[in-house]
Amino acid sequence: xxxxxxxxxxxxxxxxxxxxxxxxxxxxxxxxxxxxxxxxxxxxxxxxxxxxxxxxxxxxxxxxxxxxxxxxxxxxxxxxxxxxxxxxxxxxxxxxxxxxxxxxxxxxxxxxxxxxxxxxxxxxxxxxxxxxxxxxxxxxxxxxxxxxxxxxxxxxxxxxxxxxxxxxxxxxxxxxxxxxxxxxxxxxxxxxxxxxxxxxxxxxxxxxxxxxxxxxxxxxxxxxxxxxxxxxxxxxxxxxxxxxxxxxxxxxxxxxxxxxxxxxxxxxxxxxxxxxxxxxxxxxxxxxxxxxxxxxxxxxxxxxxxxxxxxxxxxxxxxxxxxxxxxxxxxxxxxxxxxxxxxxxxxxxxxxxxxxxxxx
Amino acid sequence: xxxxxxxxxxxxxxxxxxxxxxxxxxxxxxxxxxxxxxxxxxxxxxxxxxxxxxxxxxxxxxxxxxxxxxxxxxxxxxxxxxxxxxxxxxxxxxxxxxxxxxxxxxxxxxxxxxxxxxxxxxxxxxxxxxxxxxxxxxxxxxxxxxxxxxxxxxxxxxxxxxxxxxxxxxxxxxxxxxxxxxxxxxxxxxxxxxxxxxxxxxxxxxxxxxxxxxxxxxxxxxxxxxxxxxxxxxxxxxxxxxxxxxxxxxxxxxxxxxxxxxxxxxxxxxxxxxxxxxxxxxxxxxxxxxxxxxxxxxxxxxxxxxxxxxxxxxxxxxxxxxxxxxxxxxxxxxxxxxxxxxxxxxxxxxxxxxxxxxxxxxxxxxxxxxxxxxxxxxxxxxxxxxxxxxxxxxxxxxxxxxxxxxxxxxxxxxxxxxxxxxxxxxxxxxxxxxxxxxxxxxxxxxxxxxxxxxxxxxxxxxxxxxxxxxxxxxxxxxxxxxxxxxxxxxxxxxxxxxxxxxxxxxx
Numbered sequence: 001x002x003x004x005x006x007x008x009x010x011x012x013x014x015x016x017x018x019x020x021x022x023x024x025x026x027x028x029x030x031x032x033x034x035x036x037x038x039x040x041x042x043x044x045x046x047x048x049x050x051x052x053x054x055x056x057x058x059x060x061x062x063x064x065x066x067x068x069x070x071x072x073x074x075x076x077x078x079x080x081x082x083x084x085x086x087x088x089x090x091x092x093x094x095x096x097x098x099x100x101x102x103x104x105x106x107x108x109x110x111x112x113x114x115x116x117x118x119x120x121x122x123x124x125x126x127x128x129x130x131x132x133x134x135x136x137x138x139x140x141x142x143x144x145x146x147x148x149x150x151x152x153x154x155x156x157x158x159x160x161x162x163x164x165x166x167x168x169x170x171x172x173x174x175x176x177x178x179x180x181x182x183x184x185x186x187x188x189x190x191x192x193x194x195x196x197x198x199x200x201x202x203x204x205x206x207x208x209x210x211x212x213x214x215x216x217x218x219x220x221x222x223x224x225x226x227x228x229x230x231x232x233x234x235x236x237x238x239x240x241x242x243x244x245x246x247x248x249x250x251x252x253x254x255x256x257x258x259x260x261x262x263x264x265x266x267x268x269x270x271x272x273x274x275x276x277x278x279x280x281x282x283x284x285x286x287x288x289x290x291x292x293x294x295x296x297x298x299x300x301x302x303x304x305x306x307x308x309x310x311x312x313x314x315x316x317x318x319x320x321x322x323x324x325x326x327x328x329x330x331x332x333x334x335x336x337x338x339x340x341x342x343x344x345x346x347x348x349x350x351x352x353x354x355x356x357x358x359x360x
Numbered sequence: 361x362x363x364x365x366x367x368x369x370x371x372x373x374x375x376x377x378x379x380x381x382x383x384x385x386x387x388x389x390x391x392x393x394x395x396x397x398x399x400x401x402x403x404x405x406x407x408x409x410x411x412x413x414x415x416x417x418x419x420x421x422x423x424x425x426x427x428x429x430x431x432x433x434x435x436x437x438x439x440x441x442x443x444x445x446x447x448x449x450x451x452x453x454x455x456x457x458x459x460x461x462x463x464x465x466x467x468x469x470x471x472x473x474x475x476x477x478x479x480x481x482x483x484x485x486x487x488x489x490x491x492x493x494x495x496x497x498x499x500x501x502x503x504x505x506x507x508x509x510x511x512x513x514x515x516x517x518x519x520x521x522x523x524x525x526x527x528x529x530x531x532x533x534x535x536x537x538x539x540x541x542x543x544x545x546x547x548x549x550x551x552x553x554x555x556x557x558x559x560x561x562x563x564x565x566x567x568x569x570x571x572x573x574x575x576x577x578x579x580x581x582x583x584x585x586x587x588x589x590x591x592x593x594x595x596x597x598x599x600x601x602x603x604x605x606x607x608x609x610x611x612x613x614x615x616x617x618x619x620x621x622x623x624x625x626x627x628x629x630x631x632x633x634x635x636x637x638x639x640x641x642x643x644x645x646x647x648x649x650x651x652x653x654x655x656x657x658x659x660x661x662x663x664x665x666x667x668x669x670x671x672x673x674x675x676x677x678x679x680x681x682x683x684x685x686x687x688x689x690x691x692x693x694x695x696x697x698x699x700x701x702x703x704x705x706x707x708x709x710x711x712x713x714x715x716x717x718x719x720x721x722x723x724x725x726x727x728x729x730x731x732x733x734x735x736x737x738x739x740x741x742x743x744x745x746x747x748x749x750x751x752x753x754x755x756x757x758x759x760x761x762x763x764x765x766x767x768x769x770x771x772x773x774x775x776x777x778x779x780x781x782x783x784x785x786x787x788x789x790x791x792x793x794x795x796x797x798x799x800x801x802x803x804x805x806x807x808x809x810x811x812x813x814x815x816x817x818x819x820x821x822x823x824x825x826x827x828x829x830x831x832x833x834x835x836x837x838x839x840x841x842x843x844x845x846x847x848x849x850x851x852x853x854x855x856x857x858x859x860x861x862x863x864x865x866x867x
Binding site for chain 2: 211215216217218220223224227228230231233234235236237238
């Protein structure tokens with residue numbers, strides 16, 4: 001037998017949605033089998049998952065607290081990805097943004113709250129932007145591989161924070177516990193409707209990034225470079241400058257996440273500051289097709305998935321690993337469905353009989 | 361044709377790509393000892409059909425018989441076992457190996473290779489078909505013609521009795537073409553079947569015994585060449601009567617607008633690819649550029665458009681030296697010089713973007729402010745669609761889904777929209793069907809009438825001789841001569857393409 005893959009022509013949105021829904025269904029079905037295997041009722045588990053993500057004001061808040069960094073990081077990643085610059089260094093960019101913002105927060109807490117927070121915001125952007133600038137410069141100047149460099153810089157950033165946490169920035173009043181001191185009241189993001197104002201920042205950024213990518217000249221140039229460097233050259237686009245600009249923005253936006261997480265959620269800097277958002281956001285940016293409005297939807301759903309599975313973990317006494325397994329199965333099917341949207345698989349039974357003949 | 365019964369028979373072959381039927385119940389019969397031409401426009405299904413015969417594609421339905429035995433090829437290896445070999449337009453040779461190594465590569469799977477014995481066998485084949493290949497020569501030292509002969513030898517050595525040549529003359533000079541035809545005739549005399557894919561009428565008339573005409577994925581007819589004529593074949597190929605003549609409009613003035621002096625450029629490996637090019641262009645003339653593929657045409661065009669770094673030399677347009685300026689300066693300074701790149705989708709246009717965004721590409725610099733303005737571009741798009749008969753579902757349809765001809769029209773329309781005074785076009789009709797070609801020639805003539813100077817780089821000598829006022833021949837990065845297109849002959853151009861300096865007829 002022979003299996004052949006045939007590329008499909010562009011399929012309509014309806015079929016794409018259908019394939020997507022089928023993937024979700026299959027994912028729930030497969031997860032259901034696994035839940036049955038654990039001796040639980042899948043329907044009950046699913047209902048309590050939804051309940052856990054949206055069921056009360058507190059749970060809803062937690063879901064959104066998880067969604068905010070995902071949304072903003074995905075926006076940053078989307079800018080780079082639109083240029084086909086594979087920035088997988090969001091993790092490091094978030095950390096550096098957090099580091100810069102924390103430096104301001106820890107050393108200038110005597111400033112008034114709006115001034116301090118504004119400077120921290122700016123510092124967060126700059127920290128991320130520097131971490132985005134470095135791989136961009138190397139790529140634009142010498143054509144280095146951005147995937148490797150952005151990835152490696154994640155570890156550099158992480159080790160730097162660990163060094164600070166266990167060394168010079170260690171809180172002397174924490175009785176030897178390796179922890180950076182908490183921020184002063186001044187350096188903490190205020191709340192609006194029970195949620196730190198990071199959500200307002202996220203919404204503003206969604207609008208700005210949408211306009212930038214779809215309506216601005218620079219956004220257009222970034223898209224052209226992503227499609228074809230040669231065409232960009234031919235159209236007179238300054239490729240060096242545009243790559244740098246895109247990555248400064250991409251990194252800077254991720255850096256803002258670092259500021260929001262330190263100032264709004266953790267209230268200090270620690271090596272766990274990102275919670276893996278920099279990697280998760282790669283998935284949400286892709287699933288959102290690099291489009292800001294879709295990114296919002298996907299990120300909220302993804303945050304709900306995380307929140308819901310951590311809820312069932314305690315509600316049904318599941319291990320952390322099995323909750324993660326649910327997430328993985330759902331992702332596996334959703335991402336895998338891309339393949340079926342693009343290719344048709346043909347099983348050629350005739351050549352099976354031919355192969356038999358050959359053997360005889 | 362020695363006997364009537366078919367040696368190769370393809371029956372009801374259908375192959376579907378996505379929603380496009382590339383071949384729709386096609387039929388083809390080829391006998392032993394015949395040269396069979398497959399004639400058809402681009403997209404007629406010639407290459408697809410032959411790729412199925414040589415095992416590269418697998419037909420969705422239909423039967424392939426060779427010597428009355430049904431075959432199902434799942435790889436080129438199967439096809440060569442059955443005696444079918446294909447010479448592709450782009451040679452499949454390893455540049456850093458010798459001819460001999462290329463022939464043996466991947467064929468003998470054993471642990472050791474006895475080159476002496478193999479060499480003897482290869483020499484026998486060379487003798488039999490009177491092929492002339494230096495087996496110890498490295499492929500990178502070979503000319504295009506030599507590489508092609510090597511490909512043929514390789515295929516014959518692997519046992520091919522049915523040889524498919526996919527547009528073999530596209531890359532050859534007229535002299536090399538003559539040589540190739542000799543080889544093809546010898547293969548015919550050795551009882552091989554030769555299938556010759558082409559869309560050049562004169563070559564088909566010269567070499568083929570029978571001609572099968574394909575159109576839009578269907579087999580139209582198989583004719584014996586003697587009983588047919590070019591006019592009939594063209595009509596079958598296009599589907600209706602066409603006037604094949606290319607109009608030439610007289611050159612308007614003797615005013616020099618563009619001068620290139622001693623233009624030199626190196627490629628990335630620091631090898632000089634432009635070796636002191638000198639020429640000038642008059643207002644309202646079409647200057648053709650002929651040359652073997654890779655003689656520096658691409659570099660010349662890109663250098664003239666500010667896209668290729670030049671080492672020294674002068675490019676002066678109406679007295680202003682443009683050397684060293686970048687493309688953006690060309691655009692923003694209002695220097696009306698448009699460049700239609702060789703690689704339409706790789707350089708001129710963004711394949712995944714729609715027509716509006718592609719037109720925007722040359723416009724957005726001019727508008728003020730931070731945002732792009734898509735409305736004027738959309739109106740321009742509609743204008744171009746109307747003026748040049750572009751067939752597209754709409755201005756927001758991705759360019760890559762249009763046909764080659766329509767893509768070329770979009771590109772041409774966009775460049776002409778900036779009202780250039782100098783137009784550089786590289787292979788503007790490559791891959792287009794006859795009708796679209798003629799339409800493109802008309803458009804170029806229109807521009808010429810307006811006084812635009814056009815640099816027209818092409819590979820088809822017929823179109824060069826028919827359309828241009830003068831033809832500049834380049835060989836290996838040097839100008840070997842500039843001749844009057846009204847007086848020049850193909851043979852003369854061919855010799856100059858090979859590097860013979862010619863001063864005859866220069867004006």
